[in-house]
Amino acid sequence: MARARSSQPRSAVMTDVARLAGVSHQTVSRVLNDHTKVRPETRERVLEAMRQLDYQPNSAARTLVTKRSNTLGIVTFDSTLFGPASMVYGIEQAARAAGYFVSIASINALGRRTVLDAINRLREQSVEGIVAIVPKDSAAEALDAVPAGISLVGVGIGHTSGVPMVGVDNTAGAATATRHLLALGHTTVHHIAGPAGWPEARERRAGWREALAEAGAPEPEALDGDWSSRSGYEAGRRLAADRSVTAVFCANDHMALGLLRALHEAGRRVPEEVSVVGFDDIPEAPFMIPPLTTVQQDFGEVGRRSMQLLVELATGDRPHGQILLTPTLQVRDSTRDLR
Amino acid sequence: MARARSSQPRSAVMTDVARLAGVSHQTVSRVLNDHTKVRPETRERVLEAMRQLDYQPNSAARTLVTKRSNTLGIVTFDSTLFGPASMVYGIEQAARAAGYFVSIASINALGRRTVLDAINRLREQSVEGIVAIVPKDSAAEALDAVPAGISLVGVGIGHTSGVPMVGVDNTAGAATATRHLLALGHTTVHHIAGPAGWPEARERRAGWREALAEAGAPEPEALDGDWSSRSGYEAGRRLAADRSVTAVFCANDHMALGLLRALHEAGRRVPEEVSVVGFDDIPEAPFMIPPLTTVQQDFGEVGRRSMQLLVELATGDRPHGQILLTPTLQVRDSTRDLR
DNA sequence: GCCCATAGTGTTAACGCTCACATCGGGTGT
DNA sequence: ACACCCGATGTGAGCGTTAACACTATGGGC
Numbered sequence: 001m002a003r004a005r006s007s008q009p010r011s012a013v014m015t016d017v018a019r020l021a022g023v024s025h026q027t028v029s030r031v032l033n034d035h036t037k038v039r040p041e042t043r044e045r046v047l048e049a050m051r052q053l054d055y056q057p058n059s060a061a062r063t064l065v066t067k068r069s070n071t072l073g074i075v076t077f078d079s080t081l082f083g084p085a086s087m088v089y090g091i092e093q094a095a096r097a098a099g100y101f102v103s104i105a106s107i108n109a110l111g112r113r114t115v116l117d118a119i120n121r122l123r124e125q126s127v128e129g130i131v132a133i134v135p136k137d138s139a140a141e142a143l144d145a146v147p148a149g150i151s152l153v154g155v156g157i158g159h160t161s162g163v164p165m166v167g168v169d170n171t172a173g174a175a176t177a178t179r180h181l182l183a184l185g186h187t188t189v190h191h192i193a194g195p196a197g198w199p200e201a202r203e204r205r206a207g208w209r210e211a212l213a214e215a216g217a218p219e220p221e222a223l224d225g226d227w228s229s230r231s232g233y234e235a236g237r238r239l240a241a242d243r244s245v246t247a248v249f250c251a252n253d254h255m256a257l258g259l260l261r262a263l264h265e266a267g268r269r270v271p272e273e274v275s276v277v278g279f280d281d282i283p284e285a286p287f288m289i290p291p292l293t294t295v296q297q298d299f300g301e302v303g304r305r306s307m308q309l310l311v312e313l314a315t316g317d318r319p320h321g322q323i324l325l326t327p328t329l330q331v332r333d334s335t336r337d338l339r
Numbered sequence: 340m341a342r343a344r345s346s347q348p349r350s351a352v353m354t355d356v357a358r359l360a361g362v363s364h365q366t367v368s369r370v371l372n373d374h375t376k377v378r379p380e381t382r383e384r385v386l387e388a389m390r391q392l393d394y395q396p397n398s399a400a401r402t403l404v405t406k407r408s409n410t411l412g413i414v415t416f417d418s419t420l421f422g423p424a425s426m427v428y429g430i431e432q433a434a435r436a437a438g439y440f441v442s443i444a445s446i447n448a449l450g451r452r453t454v455l456d457a458i459n460r461l462r463e464q465s466v467e468g469i470v471a472i473v474p475k476d477s478a479a480e481a482l483d484a485v486p487a488g489i490s491l492v493g494v495g496i497g498h499t500s501g502v503p504m505v506g507v508d509n510t511a512g513a514a515t516a517t518r519h520l521l522a523l524g525h526t527t528v529h530h531i532a533g534p535a536g537w538p539e540a541r542e543r544r545a546g547w548r549e550a551l552a553e554a555g556a557p558e559p560e561a562l563d564g565d566w567s568s569r570s571g572y573e574a575g576r577r578l579a580a581d582r583s584v585t586a587v588f589c590a591n592d593h594m595a596l597g598l599l600r601a602l603h604e605a606g607r608r609v610p611e612e613v614s615v616v617g618f619d620d621i622p623e624a625p626f627m628i629p630p631l632t633t634v635q636q637d638f639g640e641v642g643r644r645s646m647q648l649l650v651e652l653a654t655g656d657r658p659h660g661q662i663l664l665t666p667t668l669q670v671r672d673s674t675r676d677l678r
Numbered sequence: 679g680c681c682c683a684t685a686g687t688g689t690t691a692a693c694g695c696t697c698a699c700a701t702c703g704g705g706t707g708t
Numbered sequence: 709a710c711a712c713c714c715g716a717t718g719t720g721a722g723c724g725t726t727a728a729c730a731c732t733a734t735g736g737g738c
Binding site: 352353354364365368371372396397399400401402403404405 | 693694695696697
Binding site for chain 4: 362363364365366369375376377378381400402403404405406
C-alpha cells in the first residue's frame with residue numbers, strides 16, 4: 001500500500017522546511033522538539049514553513065536515531081469479549097496519556113505458540129513494552145520464555161508465571177459475593193465455575209470456597225462452565241432441578257445470564273426462590289431479568305496500572321511487581337434477603 | 340521506556356551478523372529478504388549467526404529506506420461496544436493475514452475534533468492506511484477533511500461522507516426483520532430507533548418504514564432510544580402499556596434486552612403476546628428470555644473487505660468504492676406466528 | 679578595552695538498513 | 709581460444725532525523 005498515486009511530489013522533509021524558512025535543518029529540528037534557544041521570530045518562521053509545506057516529521061528516521069519508538073504493544077485474546085476489550089481500551093487510553101502509540105496483536109487461541117508469535121510480531125515493530133492479556137495458564141507460562149530485555153507486563157494472568165502483572169483480586173471478589181449471599185440467610189451457595197486452566201476461574205472458585213469455609217457452610221460440588229451463556233444455561237438446568245439450591249455464584253455474568261434463563265424456564269423465581277450473583281458487571285447486567293447483582297472490576301484502573309508497571313519496569317524500580325485491584329460488589333435485584 | 344537496564348551490550352545489528360558469518364552486510368540483507376542468488380550454504384551460515392546473536396532487524400531503519408511502514412491504523416469509537424470491538428478484531432485479523440501491523444487510536448467521543456486528532460496521531464506513525472470506525476454523522480463528516488494522499492476507509496459510516504466505505508446494509512436488514520414480523524401476521528410493527536445523527540439508526544429506521552409501506556401497514560411513531568439497554572427499557576414501558584402493540588423491531592440488541600425486561604415486568608408475554616426482533620446478534624442474544632430473534636452481521640467479512648478496499652485504494656483501482664454486506668436474520672424464540 | 683559567558687545558529691557525523699552498481703569466477707557457445 | 713553471460717557476493721551511497729560540537733554575535737564585569 002504505497003502512497004496513493006505514483007508520481008506525486010514526494011512529501012516535504014526537514015531540509016525543505018529549512019530552506020523555505022531560511023535556516024538550517026537543525027533549527028527546524030529544534031523547533032520541532034521544543035528546544036529553547038530559538039529566537040521566537042525564527043521559530044515562527046519555521047512553523048509557518050511547516051504549515052505551508054504540510055510537513056510531517058518522519059517517525060522512522062527519528063526512531064532510528066533516538067532508539068525510541070514511542071510504541072507499546074498489546075497482546076490480547078479475542079478482543080471481542082467484554083473483559084479483554086475493556087482492558088485494551090483502558091490500556092490504550094492510559095498509553096496515549098503517557099505519550100505512547102499502541103500496536104495490537106490479537107490471537108484467536110490461547111496457546112504457547114500463538115502467544116510467542118504475537119510477541120514476536122510486536123518485537124519486530126520494536127515496541128518499547130508489551131502488555132499481554134492472556135488469561136489462561138498455558139498461555140501465561142509462555143511469557144516466561146520471553147527473552148529478558150523487553151519490558152513485559154501480564155494482565156489477568158494469575159500467579160502462574162514469574163512475569164510482573166496487574167489484575168483484579170478475583171479471590172477477594174468471589175469471597176465478597178459469596179459472603180453477601182451467606183449474609184442474606186442462605187445455608188450455602190452453589191457455584192458455576194469457569195473452565196480449568198484459567199487463573200481467573202481458579203481464583204474465583206477459591207474465593208467462594210474460602211467464604212464458605214469461614215462461615216462453616218457446607219461446600220456443594222461446583223459445576224463446570226466455560227464462560228459461555230450456554231454453559232451457564234446447562235449448569236442452570238441441573239441446579240434448577242434441585243429444590244435445595246437457593247443461592248448461586250457464577251464465575252461470570254454470561255453464565256449468570258444462562259442460569260437466569262434456565263431458572264426462569266423451570267419456574268423458579270429469582271430472587272424470591274433463588275438468589276444469583278455474577279462477576280464482571282457487563283453493560284447488560286442491570287437489564288437482565290432480574291437486574292443482576294455482580295462483582296465489578298475497574299478496567300480503566302487496570303490499564304493505568306499496567307502502564308505504571310511498565311514504566312517502573314523500564315526504569316528498574318521494581319523488578320517483579322504484582323498489582324492487585326479490589327473489585328466491588330454491585331448489589332441489584334437478583335439477590336434478596338431470605339428472611 | 341528505554342530498554343530495561345542501562346549498560347547492556349547494545350543489541351546486534353546487521354554488520355555484527357555479517358562479521359560472524361563471514362559475509363558482507365548486504366548478503367545478510369539478502370537472506371533476510373528471501374532473495375534468491377544466495378548459496379544455500381551461505382544462507383545457512385547467516386541464519387545460524389542470526390540465531391546466535393538473537394538478531395532482530397531494525398524496523399525503523401528498514402522503513403526509513405523502503406518508505407513502507409507495513410502498518411495500518413484503526414480509529415475506533417469506544418472499542419468496548421460489541422460492534423466496534425468485533426470490527427477491530429476482524430480488521431486486525433485481516434491486516435495480519437495481509438502482512439500488516441495494526442496500530443490503534445481509540446476515541447471516547449464522536450466529534451470532528453477527536454476524529455481528526457486520532458487520525459493525526461496515526462499519521463505521525465506513518466501508517467500506510469487508516470480504517471475509521473466512526474458511526475456518527477458529525478464524526479464521519481470529519482473524514483472529508485482528511486488530506487488526500489492518505490488511504491482512508493470508513494466502516495459503518497453511512498453515506499454521509501465521500502470517503503470510501505464498507506458496511507452492512509442496515510436498510511435491507513431492518514426491512515427483512517420487519518417483513519419477518521409482518522409475515523407472522525402482525526398488522527403493524529413498532530420501532531425503537533437509535534439516536535438521531537447515527538447513520539445506522541437512520542438506515543435501520545428507513546428499512547423498517549420501507550417494509551411497512553410495501554405491505555401497506557400503518558406506520559406507528561418510532562420511539563427514540565440511544566442504543567442503551569436503559570433506553571430500550573424506558574421505551575418498552577410505554578410500549579407495554581399499549582395493548583395494541585404486538586410486534587417491535589429494535590435498532591439493536593441492547594435495547595431489545597431492555598424492552599424484554601419492560602414487557603416482562605408488565606406481564607406481557609414474549610412471544611405469545613408480543614414479538615420482538617433486535618439487530619446485531621450479540622453473544623447474549625441466544626440466552627435472553629426468550630432467546631432473541633435478531634439480525635446478524637458478519638464482522639469478519641467487514642474486516643476483510645476493509646483491507647481489500649484499502650489495497651485497491653492504494654493501487655488506484657477504485658477511487659470511491661462502497662461495499663455493502665447483506666446481514667442475515669437469525670430467527671429464535673422471541674417471534675412467533677400469531678395465527 | 680579586553681575577556682568570557684551565553685544565546686542563537688550552523689556543520690558534520692552517525693543511526694541500520696536497502697538499492698544500484700561493481701566485481702569476480704566459472705561455465706557455455708562458436 | 710575468445711567473448712559473453714550469469715550466479716554469487718561485495719562496495720558505496722543515501723534515506724531523514726538527532727546529537728555533538730563548532731561557530732558567531734552580543735553584552736556584562738573588571
